[in-house]
Amino acid sequence: MPTSQFSSSFGRLQALSGNFLTQSFIGDLLKTKGLSDMVKMLQNTWYGEEIEKAASVYQPPEILEISLNRHLVMINKIAIDASPFNGKNAIKAYLLKWDLYNIELILSSKNMGRAITETEPFLVSSRNFPAGISAGNIPHDEMKIILSQSGVDAVINRLLKYNYGSILLQHLDAYQKTLDLGPMMAALQDYYYQTLLESLRFFQGDEGIIREMFRTEIDKRNILTLMKGKETNAEKSVVNKHVVNGGGIPISELMDLYGVNNVIEFVGRIEGRFPLGEAVNSYRNTGSLVDFEVGLDKFINQKYVSKLKNIALSIGSIFHFMITAERERENIRRIAYGKMYNIPNDKIASMIVNE
Numbered sequence: 001m002p003t004s005q006f007s008s009s010f011g012r013l014q015a016l017s018g019n020f021l022t023q024s025f026i027g028d029l030l031k032t033k034g035l036s037d038m039v040k041m042l043q044n045t046w047y048g049e050e051i052e053k054a055a056s057v058y059q060p061p062e063i064l065e066i067s068l069n070r071h072l073v074m075i076n077k078i079a080i081d082a083s084p085f086n087g088k089n090a091i092k093a094y095l096l097k098w099d100l101y102n103i104e105l106i107l108s109s110k111n112m113g114r115a116i117t118e119t120e121p122f123l124v125s126s127r128n129f130p131a132g133i134s135a136g137n138i139p140h141d142e143m144k145i146i147l148s149q150s151g152v153d154a155v156i157n158r159l160l161k162y163n164y165g166s167i168l169l170q171h172l173d174a175y176q177k178t179l180d181l182g183p184m185m186a187a188l189q190d191y192y193y194q195t196l197l198e199s200l201r202f203f204q205g206d207e208g209i210i211r212e213m214f215r216t217e218i219d220k221r222n223i224l225t226l227m228k229g230k231e232t233n234a235e236k237s238v239v240n241k242h243v244v245n246g247g248g249i250p251i252s253e254l255m256d257l258y259g260v261n262n263v264i265e266f267v268g269r270i271e272g273r274f275p276l277g278e279a280v281n282s283y284r285n286t287g288s289l290v291d292f293e294v295g296l297d298k299f300i301n302q303k304y305v306s307k308l309k310n311i312a313l314s315i316g317s318i319f320h321f322m323i324t325a326e327r328e329r330e331n332i333r334r335i336a337y338g339k340m341y342n343i344p345n346d347k348i349a350s351m352i353v354n355e
Helices: 003-019 023-031 035-042 048-055 062-082 085-112 116-122 140-147 152-161 163-169 172-178 182-199 207-231 236-242 251-257 263-269 277-286 290-308 315-340 345-350
Strands: none
Touching (some): 003 315, 023 035, 023 315, 023 345, 035 048, 085 152, 163 182, 277 290
16 A cells, blocks of 8 residues: 555644643643542643533533543544545444444443433543444444443344344343353454454555554453453353453463462463563552553553554554544543542552553
């Protein structure tokens, strides 16, 4: 693919990248006294427009969630519009992740009996954009209809008009017996990563690092799944239903590693691939697996995401723009929820993922 096709998109995204929050600004957010002060600071950034729209209806923390999610929708639209024709399929395949995010959120809310009003603010979707460009394939109004369904079974039936429904339906009987959504979501993740990796097959070589990054993302998901299983003493056969194919560590190897005695021993067995010593130290103090999630995020960011920025005239620059926006969203959320739960600032700061 001629790199010149990406010249205009690179220039446009480079200009917009000047709006990303600086590390200094993130540090100032961390120093605020609470969520209201955070919202006030963010009103003077590129989140301001969405905060203003949401302010008449919502209060923190919902106003932050809604503003961050709708802003991310805008970023997704910009990325698709900036992609040359031959790059759009890969970008759209990547953005299917938000369909899965929303589906899991909806299914979880049905599983726990939550009301629509408790769930809708957290959907990564927006009325401002039509189907196919808002977040994934499913538009906001359709998501609202899906959310209004009476239970898990009805949600799956509504999703039959998309590929997701038939995938979920294969696991419905097992769900009805166990009330475990994990195998359903693992099947969707399998579909997602297969679709994404397939979409990256036909570029001129720039996609190699991107494909490796997504395989590492699969490893991250599987590693965290095994850690959760180990902490809860879940049977190996149960955990095996929750892992996803396609990562750098074969599932057979992962399940062999599951035989270790505890989480720390498990981390020691994968140390050659993922240096998580700092996360182990934090975990010994907190007992929280979030420390490993943050450690894996930092590893992926340093090894892969920062390199995408240097692949200027390629699809890599578009992925870098989208992923940087997602990291910024997650950093803001970690600060906000850290403050909500009275987590010390130095601990919140250790959870921030910078390039």
